Amino acid sequence: MEGVAMNRTQGFGHRYWAIAEGFIPGWSSGPKPQMESHETLCFLNTSDIDANVSVYIYYSEREPSGPYRITVPARRTLHQRINELKYPQPVPRSTDYACFIESDTPIVVQHTRLDSRQAENALISTIAYHSEQI
Amino acid sequence: MEGVAMNRTQGFGHRYWAIAEGFIPGWSSGPKPQMESHETLCFLNTSDIDANVSVYIYYSEREPSGPYRITVPARRTLHQRINELKYPQPVPRSTDYACFIESDTPIVVQHTRLDSRQAENALISTIAYHSEQI
Amino acid sequence: MEGVAMNRTQGFGHRYWAIAEGFIPGWSSGPKPQMESHETLCFLNTSDIDANVSVYIYYSEREPSGPYRITVPARRTLHQRINELKYPQPVPRSTDYACFIESDTPIVVQHTRLDSRQAENALISTIAYHSEQI
Amino acid sequence: MEGVAMNRTQGFGHRYWAIAEGFIPGWSSGPKPQMESHETLCFLNTSDIDANVSVYIYYSEREPSGPYRITVPARRTLHQRINELKYPQPVPRSTDYACFIESDTPIVVQHTRLDSRQAENALISTIAYHSEQI
Numbered sequence: 001m002e003g004v005a006m007n008r009t010q011g012f013g014h015r016y017w018a019i020a021e022g023f024i025p026g027w028s029s030g031p032k033p034q035m036e037s038h039e040t041l042c043f044l045n046t047s048d049i050d051a052n053v054s055v056y057i058y059y060s061e062r063e064p065s066g067p068y069r070i071t072v073p074a075r076r077t078l079h080q081r082i083n084e085l086k087y088p089q090p091v092p093r094s095t096d097y098a099c100f101i102e103s104d105t106p107i108v109v110q111h112t113r114l115d116s117r118q119a120e121n122a123l124i125s126t127i128a129y130h131s132e133q134i
Numbered sequence: 135m136e137g138v139a140m141n142r143t144q145g146f147g148h149r150y151w152a153i154a155e156g157f158i159p160g161w162s163s164g165p166k167p168q169m170e171s172h173e174t175l176c177f178l179n180t181s182d183i184d185a186n187v188s189v190y191i192y193y194s195e196r197e198p199s200g201p202y203r204i205t206v207p208a209r210r211t212l213h214q215r216i217n218e219l220k221y222p223q224p225v226p227r228s229t230d231y232a233c234f235i236e237s238d239t240p241i242v243v244q245h246t247r248l249d250s251r252q253a254e255n256a257l258i259s260t261i262a263y264h265s266e267q268i
Numbered sequence: 269m270e271g272v273a274m275n276r277t278q279g280f281g282h283r284y285w286a287i288a289e290g291f292i293p294g295w296s297s298g299p300k301p302q303m304e305s306h307e308t309l310c311f312l313n314t315s316d317i318d319a320n321v322s323v324y325i326y327y328s329e330r331e332p333s334g335p336y337r338i339t340v341p342a343r344r345t346l347h348q349r350i351n352e353l354k355y356p357q358p359v360p361r362s363t364d365y366a367c368f369i370e371s372d373t374p375i376v377v378q379h380t381r382l383d384s385r386q387a388e389n390a391l392i393s394t395i396a397y398h399s400e401q402i
Numbered sequence: 403m404e405g406v407a408m409n410r411t412q413g414f415g416h417r418y419w420a421i422a423e424g425f426i427p428g429w430s431s432g433p434k435p436q437m438e439s440h441e442t443l444c445f446l447n448t449s450d451i452d453a454n455v456s457v458y459i460y461y462s463e464r465e466p467s468g469p470y471r472i473t474v475p476a477r478r479t480l481h482q483r484i485n486e487l488k489y490p491q492p493v494p495r496s497t498d499y500a501c502f503i504e505s506d507t508p509i510v511v512q513h514t515r516l517d518s519r520q521a522e523n524a525l526i527s528t529i530a531y532h533s534e535q536i
Contacts, residue, residue, distance in 0.1 A: 012420060012502060012533065018146060020176035020211060020244035021259055042422035044460060044500040058178060058211045077422060077460045077500035098178040098211035098242070100146060108500070108531045110422035113257070123515070125423055125526040126394070129242045129261045131146065152280060154310035154345060154378035155393050192312060192345045232312040232345035232376070234280060247391070260528070263376045263395045265280065286414060288444035288479060288512035289527055326446055326479045366446040366479035366510070368414060381525070397510045397529045399414065 011047030013106035014130035019099050022057075023113070024083055026094035037114060039082045041101070044108040045072040051105045057091055058098040065089055072107060101128070145181030147240035148264035153233050156191075157247070158217055160228035171248060173216045175235070178242040179206040185239045191225055192232040199223055206241060235262070279315030281374035282398035287367050290325075291381070292351055294362035305382060307350045309369070312376040313340040319373045325359055326366040333357055340375060369396070413449030415508035416532035421501050424459075425515070426485055428496035439516060441484045443503070446510040447474040453507045459493055460500040467491055474509060503530070 025037035045051040051074075054067035068085050072078045082091050082099075091097060101109055112125040159171035179185040185208075188201035202219050206212045216225050216233075225231060235243055246259040293305035313319040319342075322335035336353050340346045350359050350367075359365060369377055380393040427439035447453040453476075456469035470487050474480045484493050484501075493499060503511055514527040 012418065013531065014533075016146065018178055018180070018242045020178040020242045020261075021174070021213070021246050022211070023213075040423070042498075042500065044420055044422040044502070046420070046458075046460065046502050056180075058180065058209065060211055060213065064209055075460065075466055077424070077462055077498060079423070079425075079462065079498040096176075096211060096213040098176065100178070100180050108420045108422045110528070110531075112423050112526070113259075123257065123526045125515075126244070126260050126528050127422075127531045129147065129244075129264075130531075131148075150280065152312055152314070152376045154312040154376045154395075155308070155347070155380050156345070157347075190314075192314065192343065194345055194347065198343055230310075230345060230347040232310065234312070234314050247393075257391065260378070260394050263281065263378075263398075265282075284414065286446055286448070286510045288446040288510045288529075289442070289481070289514050290479070291481075324448075326448065326477065328479055328481065332477055364444075364479060364481040366444065368446070368448050381527075391525065394512070394528050397415065397512075397532075399416075 011045060011049075011051070011106040013044070013046075013108040014132065015103050015106055016132070017101040017109040017128040017130050019111045019126075019128050021111075022082070022097040022099055023095070024091060024093045025113075036083075039111065039113045041080045041082060041099070042110040042112060043070070043072045043078045043080065045074060045076055045078075045105070047105050048074050049105055050074050051103045051107050053101060053103045053107070055085075056100045058100065060096050072103075145179060145183075145185070145240040147178070147180075147242040148266065149237050149240055150266070151235040151237075151243040151262040151264050153245045153260075153262050155245075156216070156231040156233055157229070158225060158227045159247075170217075173245065173247045175214045175216060175233070176244040176246060177204070177206045177212045177214065179208060179210055179212075179239070181239050182208050183239055184208050185237045185241050187235060187237045187241070189219075190234045192234065194230045206237075279313060279317075279319070279374040281312070281314075281376040282400065283371050283374055284400070285369040285377040285396040285398050287379045287394075287396050289379075290350070290365040290367055291363070292359060292361045293381075304351075307379065307381045309348045309350060309367070310378040310380060311338070311340040311346045311348065313342060313344055313346075313373070315373050316342050317373055318342050319371045319375050321369060321371045321375070323353075324368045326368065328364050340371075413447060413451075413453070413508040415446070415448075415510040416534065417505050417508055418534070419503040419511040419530040419532050421513045421530050423513075424484070424499040424501055425497070426493060426495045427515075438485075441513065441515045443482045443484060443501070444512040444514060445472070445474045445480045445482065447476060447478055447480075447507070449507050450476050451507055452476050453505045453509050455503060455505045455509070457487075458502045460502065462498050474505075
């Protein structure tokens, strides 16, 4: 593969990201795993080094938890279902939350929800909020 | 909880935000409160101080109303249904509106609508517009 | 109404905006006008002067058309259905398009589509792309 | 057509873009081609010169592929279905991916998915992540 994407070692993106809307629907309809209600953090690491990512989960009625540690390998994307995070603790269903993400190298973060509580699924997706300032 | 998220006192985000698309659907189908048609402002305050937030609602045919005063506690997320705002006045259903948001400390704002006017719900969500300039 | 929103005369936002995804579905199901397939440009003008907005429509197979001239009054939101633009010419259905928007004062622009080609509607919405550079 | 949009030769937008969430649903329901599950990259080139665009596809379990070369003509929009990319190789269905996009002139990029795996379609769309830094 030729071109600029192959020569960059510093990556493309930001190091600090946030999503204010988080909510894993409490039930599902349709075949699993595709149609199971879920939320996903999609990471893109275009750099030539692995990205060490820490995710912090914020709640409305208790202290935040984390870090959830995730490695996004060099030149890879990783679509991490939040449903499947286990350490330090799973993220509860049917509970409002938000997340703050930091990476030691620039990455791109997008957030998606598939809500299959009703017979037909509904989807949302948005590029996460990003800023150089912290 | 270790890490950078715990040491920041200044918060992460912007102080001024806006959403141009606002519309609370006038009816719903499915079980309440989960499937009631609604719009939500999702706030994330990663700082160690409470955020004092003022929301102003703009209409197409009359003067704006506000401020609606909301406190987002330190290290918390708050998902505020616009349907439930009461003072200085409720936001009418089936009416075009928009909102401008200011906070005394940096926060992140995301806007979501669940439209259950038909049997199956539809969802939209987007990080709000933000700028340092005012 | 008190507060900063009332004292600003310069507005909040950007003057140049764009949406790359435009497509008015060619048919609808459900009651009109609410459930008619449509696309909407949502404008927010928080300033104390009217915003004079020009919209240009870009196509894939012919020259762009415009300007479509729209006034967003001071301290108002305007949700303009693209379906209802008439001069210099209506925007055709079932046709890929995009739009570029300029305003003589800062505004906020968001784009929404309701697609009711099937029995249950689908929604998308996103803050438009904005830049100070032109 | 009068106005600023006609006089700009440098275009409006950014040269580097990314989408972290990519997934072409593996099946469809409803009439083709409109209701076939697909993902689309929507490009807007407001400049007076053609934009030469290179798209790179990143995967979770193998090296990235590309460039996929696309020309967006001057003063045109192009809505490119990712399903239809063929060279250097098609993008597999039901597979997580992400994309990085570079253009030799500023453009605007938006990403949309129509998921018709169930009887009623679901839509997502977002302006892609953009940065001047690379």
